[in-house]
Amino acid sequence: DIQITQSPSSLSASVGDRVTISCRTSQSVSTYLNWYQQKPGKAPKLLIHTASSLQSGVPSRFSGGGSGTNFTLTIKSVQPEDFATYHCQQTDGTLTFGGGTKVEIK
Amino acid sequence: EVQLVQSGAEVKKPGESLRISCKGSGYTFPRYWIGWVRQMPGKGLEWMGIIYPGDSDTRYSPSFYGQVTISVDKSINTAYLQWTSLRASDTAMYYCVSSRVLDYFEYWGQGTLLTVSS
Numbered sequence: 080d081i082q083i084t085q086s087p088s089s090l091s092a093s094v095g096d097r098v099t100i101s102c103r104t105s106q107s108v109s110t111y112l113n114w115y116q117q118k119p120g121k122a123p124k125l126l127i128h129t130a131s132s133l134q135s136g137v138p139s140r141f142s143g144g145g146s147g148t149n150f151t152l153t154i155k156s157v158q159p160e161d162f163a164t165y166h167c168q169q170t171d172g173t174l175t176f177g178g179g180t181k182v183e184i185k
Numbered sequence: 186e187v188q189l190v191q192s193g194a195e196v197k198k199p200g201e202s203l204r205i206s207c208k209g210s211g212y213t214f215p216r217y218w219i220g221w222v223r224q225m226p227g228k229g230l231e232w233m234g235i236i237y238p239g240d241s242d243t244r245y246s247p248s249f250y251g252q253v254t255i256s257v258d259k260s261i262n263t264a265y266l267q268w269t270s271l272r273a274s275d276t277a278m279y280y281c282v283s284s285r286v287l288d289y290f291e292y293w294g295q296g297t298l299l300t301v302s303s
Contacts, residue, residue, distance in 0.1 A: 080247065113289040115230075122280055122296055123222075123230065128289035166230050170288050173246060174232040 081105050085167055085177030091185040098154040100180045102167035107147045111171035114143055114152045117179075118163045126165075127152065157182070187211040189219075189281050189294035196300045197271050204267040205297045207281030214262040215239040217283045221255060221266045222290075225277045233279075235287070236264065271301045 082105040092098050102112065110130035115123040125134045127143035130150060140155040154161055162184050167177040192206045209219060220235030234245035238257045245255070254267040264281060279297045282290035 111288060115290075122293040123290075124293065125289060125291055134291075168230070168232075168289070174287075176230040176232065179229045 080173050081108060081169055081171065081175055083167060083169055083175055083177040085180055087180060088178060089181040089183065091183050092157050093185045094159060095156050096185075098157050098161075098182060100152045100165055100167075100182075102145075102150045102152075102169075102177050104148045104150075104169050108169040108171035110146050111169055112143075112145065112150045113168045113170065114141075115166045115168065116161075116163050117166060123166060154182075159184075187283070187292045189283055189292055191279075191281055191294040191297045194298040194300075196302070199270075199272055199301055199303055201271050201301075202267070202269050203271060203299070204265050205279060205299070207264045207266075207294050209262045209264070209283060212283075215259055217285055218287055219257065219264040219281060219283045220290075221253075221264075222280045222282055223249075223277045224280065224296075230280075233266070235282075238264070271299075273301050273303075275299060276301045 084103045086101050112130045114127040116126050117123040126137050126141050131143045142153045144151050164179045164181045166179050188210045190208045215238045218235050218237050221233040223231045232246050233249040234255045236243045236255050238259050257264045281294040284291040
């Protein structure tokens, strides 16, 4: 199976900060890398698919980048509603998720 | 509007069997993949398996192969996740997911909380 290393596992940020989360895969997944947001007690929500495509309805302050084995999710100016846990997922072969990154208010 | 509505929370004893459900609406059910994701308490997401209702093509994560069974009833737009003998370690939230393609999960159900305890 392809392993995913997501970092950091948690971070603290202030409203308006730029936040970047990384995922590294154990082998190339091309651009088959997705990002989901999960708020406490809720189901995850698709934010970005195939590395950089913004899902319909997702604010443009979210962006994704990368290919091969290194990927990033960036929140340009984090808003109060963005404090949540973010999960990456690779879908090149057996689907796997990263361990998650909890974004907390500083 | 696409909706996935899952069956309610369950409390079961080790060794018991269980089937939970996920009913899709607002889209052409046979043409979307529908699958299951586990989230153990305080942990990350784990993909369990997925099925294409149109031809019943079913794929399992190696971690869950032989541990659960995924099925569908196209006549009522419903997918199922089934266990024959539950363990305490099956305690988790289970989400159903659906998508037109296998590349990502577009839609998520609200989750079914399973508690297995003696």
